[in-house]
Amino acid sequence: MIPIDPTSFIPLYEQVKSGLRREIALGSYKPGSPLPSIRDLAAALLINPNTVARAYGELERDGLITTRKGRGCFVSEDFGTLPGKDTVKRLDGIFETAVREARKTGAEPSEIRKVFEDRLRSVFAEPGKRRTS
């Protein structure tokens, strides 16, 4: 599920974009498989359909998803052939989004690194390590 924080100053369409990127990187949506319709995703996330449409539009421009006339949006077929299957590439996809978002808060790299390391420690200290959701 894509986390949405309406009180964040990160625009909602950016939140949807990074959420979808993450879900695709994690394999929740496989290459070639359909994405939720704009209407359904908007209703599920309780946000404006215009916001979802904008996120889809920008992801399409980035080549991550494709629209098929009358059939909706799909994860691009060639996404799987991009070097993205091994763990390092997956992590890279996850952190690129995270770091970009973090930069928008205006935080310095050192601050971002500190928050990341604290989180890394706290998550791995949990009993029964948290796996990809």
Place this chain on the structure above:
Amino acid sequence: MSDLLKVTGLAKDFGRKKVLRDLSFTLEPGRVYGFLGRNGEGKTTLARILMGVIPATRGALLFKGEPITYGSSIYKRGIGYIPEDSFFYGGMRVAEFLAFNSRFYPRWDAARVRSTFESLGFDRRARIQTLSRGQKLQLGFVAAVGAAPDLLVLDDPTSGLDVPTRRDFLRGIIRDLAERGTAVLFATHMVHELERVVDHLYILHGGRLILDRGFEDIKTLSRRVRLRFDGEAPDKLPLEGVLSLRREPGLLEAIVFPWDEAAESKLRSLSLTDIEVEPLSLEDIFEGFVGSSPAQPEVK
């Protein structure tokens, strides 16, 4: 002529009380317009004028190019209205109420009413007075979208309802927006639902629109700044757009709109010991604009 609704110089007096002084705005299809204002700022008055229920004192209203006037039935051609207090006839049964509504609207979409109604799961034969407030709201929603409106006017309809009911209602609005490209005028004093769906925000204060801006711009351009000083803090800041200012010994806290890099470098040129800049939620922004500060800047 892509404007769905065009309002120019709208004013409304009740006796000597000037509720709306000078409102001009346009609405386009498929977008959600938030009208934020404290209680008593004229949101309901605006909605009622739009529906032709009460006359405007001055100003022109055009819906799809045709004038809205007092007593006109223009709403039949495409404005749906969900008021804060449902004015339903309590003794009427649910099915009777829907049939009653269907006679007013030439574009009544019976199939849609049936399917929307079925998803709600309450009894068509129930008398309206036996329904909960949440159910009345849902019924009001069914009746409003049954009219297949181009514009849906929501006048604080979820006020006082619980969160699940409010979310269900919002979900219905979102589906209608996605399916039919309805424009939504969402008047409220509560920010939480609005923050999720609003495209364009108006803040109504003192009978005027003191803010008229795309919501994304608003979020990008508003900040809370906290400035610490070694000695006495100055009385004011050398900045445009300081919406509110709180002063403590050695500290100034301001809400600033519009914020940009030039504003930041101006502040950094003061003799400060520390500066903190943080983004604002809609709640903070609203408070910044209509807060208790005596002089209200007009921002357009």
